[in-house]
Amino acid sequence: MATGRTHRPATRSRGIPEATVARLPLYLRALTALSERSVPTVSSEELAAAAGVNSAKLRKDFSYLGSYGTRGVGYDVEYLVYQISRELGLTQDWPVVIVGIGNLGAALANYGGFASRGFRVAALIDADPAMAGKPVAGIPVQHTDELEKIIDENGVSIGVIATPAGAAQQVCERLVAAGVTSILNFAPTVLSVPDGVDVRKVDLSIELQILAFHEQRKAGEEAAAAEPGAVIQTPKESGKGPDGDVPAVMPA
Amino acid sequence: MATGRTHRPATRSRGIPEATVARLPLYLRALTALSERSVPTVSSEELAAAAGVNSAKLRKDFSYLGSYGTRGVGYDVEYLVYQISRELGLTQDWPVVIVGIGNLGAALANYGGFASRGFRVAALIDADPAMAGKPVAGIPVQHTDELEKIIDENGVSIGVIATPAGAAQQVCERLVAAGVTSILNFAPTVLSVPDGVDVRKVDLSIELQILAFHEQRKAGEEAAAAEPGAVIQTPKESGKGPDGDVPAVMPA
DNA sequence: CCATCTTTGTGCACGCGTTCACAAAGACAT
DNA sequence: ATGTCTTTGTGAACGCGTGCACAAAGATGG
Numbered sequence: 001m002a003t004g005r006t007h008r009p010a011t012r013s014r015g016i017p018e019a020t021v022a023r024l025p026l027y028l029r030a031l032t033a034l035s036e037r038s039v040p041t042v043s044s045e046e047l048a049a050a051a052g053v054n055s056a057k058l059r060k061d062f063s064y065l066g067s068y069g070t071r072g073v074g075y076d077v078e079y080l081v082y083q084i085s086r087e088l089g090l091t092q093d094w095p096v097v098i099v100g101i102g103n104l105g106a107a108l109a110n111y112g113g114f115a116s117r118g119f120r121v122a123a124l125i126d127a128d129p130a131m132a133g134k135p136v137a138g139i140p141v142q143h144t145d146e147l148e149k150i151i152d153e154n155g156v157s158i159g160v161i162a163t164p165a166g167a168a169q170q171v172c173e174r175l176v177a178a179g180v181t182s183i184l185n186f187a188p189t190v191l192s193v194p195d196g197v198d199v200r201k202v203d204l205s206i207e208l209q210i211l212a213f214h215e216q217r218k219a220g221e222e223a224a225a226a227e228p229g230a231v232i233q234t235p236k237e238s239g240k241g242p243d244g245d246v247p248a249v250m251p252a
Numbered sequence: 253m254a255t256g257r258t259h260r261p262a263t264r265s266r267g268i269p270e271a272t273v274a275r276l277p278l279y280l281r282a283l284t285a286l287s288e289r290s291v292p293t294v295s296s297e298e299l300a301a302a303a304g305v306n307s308a309k310l311r312k313d314f315s316y317l318g319s320y321g322t323r324g325v326g327y328d329v330e331y332l333v334y335q336i337s338r339e340l341g342l343t344q345d346w347p348v349v350i351v352g353i354g355n356l357g358a359a360l361a362n363y364g365g366f367a368s369r370g371f372r373v374a375a376l377i378d379a380d381p382a383m384a385g386k387p388v389a390g391i392p393v394q395h396t397d398e399l400e401k402i403i404d405e406n407g408v409s410i411g412v413i414a415t416p417a418g419a420a421q422q423v424c425e426r427l428v429a430a431g432v433t434s435i436l437n438f439a440p441t442v443l444s445v446p447d448g449v450d451v452r453k454v455d456l457s458i459e460l461q462i463l464a465f466h467e468q469r470k471a472g473e474e475a476a477a478a479e480p481g482a483v484i485q486t487p488k489e490s491g492k493g494p495d496g497d498v499p500a501v502m503p504a
Numbered sequence: 505c506c507a508t509c510t511t512t513g514t515g516c517a518c519g520c521g522t523t524c525a526c527a528a529a530g531a532c533a534t
Numbered sequence: 535a536t537g538t539c540t541t542t543g544t545g546a547a548c549g550c551g552t553g554c555a556c557a558a559a560g561a562t563g564g
Contacts, residue, residue, distance in 0.1 A: 060514075106359070205365035208366065322530070
């Protein structure tokens, strides 16, 4: 999620809830897989299972886009692929720059998922002069000095930051000043941006820490169950097993 | 936040809301930075600004952990660092295996954020025999055949999947069968796991698609403001439904 | 044309998360 | 002590997201 002061409170984009928007790519991926298998139609139940969500949720999500299904039959796969692609803006070409070509930046440049759907790596940018000209994923790395020119000439509006944390804010400001209005940030820092600029953050270590929290909890409960005398702060569970109703983590 | 969401439904672990848990690492990072600058105390307002959240939210988050602040003064930085670390389970050592040492896997292995906080890369695993023995980030890659043995001997409970999508589910099943109960998945697939196993997903292309959605909306609004009445991006109806499609832009 | 069956689309209720606003608590000066 | 000032901790209201459950819509068969 965007971490800085990033979200405009009002203006629910055309009435489509943010939670729904976040799931559309998931549906799109499942639909694409079906399309490749030449499946003509799919029911909300089947598609929901493939995407790992509740079928009622999926139907409600689709209802925000319009009535694209046929009662008694389901959804036309090809048609839905097109509608969701259009809704997400994937029918147009999005030039993207990646700043910071270290291990992660190189991985991103090589990542097939980008090119596959509307996104095109317009340039790779790094501050290290030694990197300049060196090709990564078939694209020559350019020096940070060229940043503004590259963005302007290619009409780039989406930037990916894969620099060390220390450089991120500065890079961000240059990107924004040059005209970028959407940023995907991999650096472990909170970016501050002006209104009108979207920031989404991907933080590897945060994800791991969240997993560790749950892992610890699981371990604690186990220990408590095995040795009732141990004082591990767990909620009193009326005698029966600890947390008897832990739901499936992911329907998947 | 990263990710695609992969939410855990209810089950407020020990009464701490999931949303709060997801923010604790953020607070921890901000606090660590303050600690390194030897700042003794910090107010909720300052810390909230540093973490990029609302101060009331931060105070409520902390209230779930206990009353660690001093009214009229703020929070003791060192004390809070310790409390949050303990809460997240970072005071113990978490051995982690990374499966799939491609570009991304290598980037993860080199990522400093892991080792810095409780996490230790116990092993790198890849299916390619040619990779075996080759050191990445100073750790020799081991073949997938060794997976079960490695997990067992190191007591690994957290696994990171950085394989291609096609291999992810199979790798996941082997990890789970071998005893892993928390998985961080970078492969663009929905993993299905048994109850009791946590999965968090990080999907680069989904994040980009969400940005594209907002970007498209911004562009549409701009155009609509500049030239009211103009129909942006008329979808070309290819065969299907006769419904006169909704324009991609809301009416000015 | 009618009956039946399937599946969508959605009204509704519920619970979680966010935010406001303020009383309580402590620091500090007088 | 007493009063003032700062900042925490939280009750309460509100809004969003989720999931149930069902009526409406269309397909299908007789």
